[in-house]
Structure formats: C-alpha cells, structure tokens
Amino acid sequence: MKLLESWVGRGVLQVFLGLMTLELEVQGDTDWDKSLRLYKEVAGLSMTGCGLFYVLGGVTCIGCLKRSRQRRHLDRMKAERDLAALRKQEEDLKARLASYTKT
Structure with missing residues (x-):
C-alpha cells in the first residue's frame, strides 16, 4: 500500500x-x-x-532526510562510475601515446 x-x-x-x-x-x-x-x-x-x-x-522532514541520503548515495555511485571510466580512458590514451613514441 x-x-x-x-x-x-x-x-x-x-x-x-x-x-x-x-x-x-x-x-x-x-x-x-x-x-x-x-x-x-x-x-x-x-x-x-x-x-x-x-x-x-x-x-x-524525516522523509526528506531519507530522500536526501538516497540522492547522495546515487550521486556518489555515479561519480565512482565516471571516475572508473576516466581512468580507463586515461589508460587507453597512455597506451596510444606509448605506441606513438615507439615509432
């Protein structure tokens, strides 16, 4: 209900x-x-x-506090995903840069 x-x-x-x-x-x-x-x-x-x-x-507003906590948690999860994507992109760019310096 x-x-x-x-x-x-x-x-x-x-x-x-x-x-x-x-x-x-x-x-x-x-x-x-x-x-x-x-x-x-x-x-x-x-x-x-x-x-x-x-x-x-x-x-x-105890309900507001709960929603605020959930929103912060979701924002943190999104930031962690974005950080992981940026690190992966950095590794890819370093690998591409390394391939250019070998030639």
Missing part, C-alpha cells in the same frame, strides 16, 4: 487504530473486565502515541 510507505500515512493510520481501540466498550465489573479495560487503554494510548510520533516525524 502506498499509504504505508510514508511516515505521515503510517502515523495517521496508527492514530486512527489507537482511537478506535480507545472507543471499545467493555461491560462488567469482574477482574477480567477491569484488566481488559486497562489493557485496552494502554494499547490505545500507546498506538496513538506512536502514531503521533510518526506524523511528527513525517512532518519534520
């Missing part, structure tokens, strides 16, 4: 799921029901907090 590839999309989805978890109704007063309400609240708040972290991270 394209939505889950971005930090903001992932965060919005987690916030939605966290809020939906908090909206669940648990009936009863047994110990099981009380612990279930506690776990529901902890899970909902944790998921909402993580979602907010993702949204804030996406808004503050």
Whole structure:
C-alpha cells in the first residue's frame, strides 16, 4: 500500500487504530473486565502515541532526510562510475601515446 510507505500515512493510520481501540466498550465489573479495560487503554494510548510520533516525524522532514541520503548515495555511485571510466580512458590514451613514441 502506498499509504504505508510514508511516515505521515503510517502515523495517521496508527492514530486512527489507537482511537478506535480507545472507543471499545467493555461491560462488567469482574477482574477480567477491569484488566481488559486497562489493557485496552494502554494499547490505545500507546498506538496513538506512536502514531503521533510518526506524523511528527513525517512532518519534520524525516522523509526528506531519507530522500536526501538516497540522492547522495546515487550521486556518489555515479561519480565512482565516471571516475572508473576516466581512468580507463586515461589508460587507453597512455597506451596510444606509448605506441606513438615507439615509432
């Protein structure tokens, strides 16, 4: 899913799921029901907090930093390929020059 590839999309989805978890109704007063309400609240708040972290991270350009790092890596790879091509060309030119000096 394209939505889950971005930090903001992932965060919005987690916030939605966290809020939906908090909206669940648990009936009863047994110990099981009380612990279930506690776990529901902890899970909902944790998921909402993580979602907010993702949204804030996406808004503050963590995605931009990732793209910048990828762009630098691609630029470095291109520079290495260009350097290798220039070295090969230099060797070819030296070989041609050497053939001229022998005659």
